[in-house]
Amino acid sequence: MTDQHDASIPSRRQIARWRRYLANERAEAAVYRELAHRKTGEEREILLALAHSESRHEHYWRTKLGDHVGMPRQPDLSTRFMGFLARRFGSVFVLAMMQNAESRSAYVDDADASHQIAADERIHAEVVRGLAARGREQMSGAFRAAVFGANDGLVSNLALVMGVMGSGVSSNIVLLTGISGLLSGALSMAAGEYISVKSQEELLEASEPDEATSAVLPELDVDANELALVYRARGMSQEEAEERAHNVFRTLIKDGDQRHSDTFGRGQGNAIGTGGAWQAAISSFFCFASGALLPVLPFLFGLRLETAGIIALVLVALALLCTGGITGILSGKPPLSRAFRQLFIGLGAAAVTWGLGLVFGQVAG
Template identity: 60%
Template sequence: MTTTARTPSPADIRRWRRYLADERAEASVYRDLASRRQGEEREILLALAEAERRHEQHWVDLLGAQAGRPLKGDIRTRLLGWLARRFGSVFVLALAQRAEARSPYAADSDATPQMAADEQVHEEVVRALAARGRQRLSGTFRAAVFGANDGLVSNLALVLGVSASGVPTHVVLLTGISGLLAGALSMGAGEYVSVRSQRELLEASTPNPATGSALPHLDVDANELTLVYRARGMTPEAAADHAREVLSTLQAVTSPIPLGPAVDEDEHEAIGTGWNAALSSFCFFASGALIPILPFLFGLTGTAAIVVSALLVGIVLLGTGAVVGLLSGASPLKRAIRQLLIGYGAAAATYLLGLLFGATVG
């Protein structure tokens, strides 16, 4: 490890001790995550923990006797450790990815270039691990998030628009319940059809396994197999070479050689299943659409009900936006605010239309 040639200032000592505490905390996070994994993922996480230990040793060497009592890591790293010990989910990996991206080592001359490079690579390692979980979640999670937000925004807009027109409270409540049921059923049915259709398109692009049994009977000179590979995007020369290679192996095996997949098999998993997507859409749309009508269910009326409804929806929009931001590796705050502004924008437009309609009818 390199050592500093200058006498460290009190500010240097404080910064190094903070780095030391953060490295210890991050190593602990990776060990906790590894304890909830098996096989290759466990090995990768333990290797990351070992890399953080090397960084920790660098700051120990610089501090020497001034290391003092161990400090706690920053609040974000400690929260990450708490989540890792209790959940170990893709959410924790997404947070760890963001933590690695915030490393200050590239701009700090007291950190070695190797350490700065390590942190950049660690971000990509954690991104790849998180991508596995994101892929497993993507189908159902997409339906859940879209369903919840559609329920929140559409039913808030519906309730506010009808309220602004001046109709009685029981009409607003009935309208909100009708919007909940109609929207949830429509979302569930639409998501089922969408996912099933997408899976069927992928299945239609997957080679027929039975076609492999025809390979031993092909005319080697005509070599129709070349057309298959050309249709999949190979050049005529590459297709001919690959077809000759496949046909030459037929004499060495007793079972037919499959033609191989035309599409990535993992795409099926990423899309999810129709029933899971439909159920998620139904439940989350219904739960989202319930929020705007809660004040009316509990007896509030008029402006008070509208304000409370909007506040409740705003809180949930912020939460769903933050979750999407975490999973995508983006800023949770920015995604939360974006979600809030979009939802409130749609509801405000409908409310103004309701006011206009009510004034016109009146």
């Protein structure tokens, strides 16, 4: 009987863990409520429902602690950071981080957590994944292109600068090479982006219906119904195409010999908009150039070659950690691992080119 009573008393380790869970659930509910205040409509309702669910979990741990609940404690650092972002920005970054946190819930492997709240956390991850996907779609184009463009500039120009440094040339040569790499790379990115976007615009334009064709509709044989073939070619079923064509002819008979600009329906249209190719080209130029400038920056101040090289490595390493972390957050993955992956890839490329430059410099010497 005594053993049964002792088994119901939580250990110090359990109490500490439950208090941490309680603090985290309270903080996560606050994050969802803060995000809900910045949203409207369906998204707001979903976020408030998530906050309510986290409050239920908070009540579960408070009840389990009973007299051991103690004074409120601080949540985990990552949860506090998400709360800070939610209060200041309320952006897709918070949802992406919440998705990652919900996916890695400790409740799955904790026997003290009920199966229900463990299942809730898994479902929450999917709900937040869906909400974050909306934000990713809205910002994925320009923002993601900016991050990747800057990252390309960082890695490619650092590798170029390190390779030239390894050959043993002077600081001025390294500076000129870095500036040349910046300009050539940025111009190449801009030209490639312009051609890509312009080609996409032309492809979309070629798929648009020729509205001038609607002028010949009154001359068509209604019984032959050639118009239905147009709609079938654009993806409608035979029944849908014939119904649509029938409605068009009926409208023509009713309104008389008039042109209808929407007779054939709209295609995808020019989704990029006027000036899209130039805007994309200019954006790519500056995104790449902003990243490529960092490896060159220390050499602009006349520092010793070794000193400038070390400063360039530090600056680029910090920037790579930032771009890697942002990429991880946007993809819903752990930002720290993605940051270090980006760092190792970038510095690895620089190390390879530096080694090759060292070999070529010795051979040439």
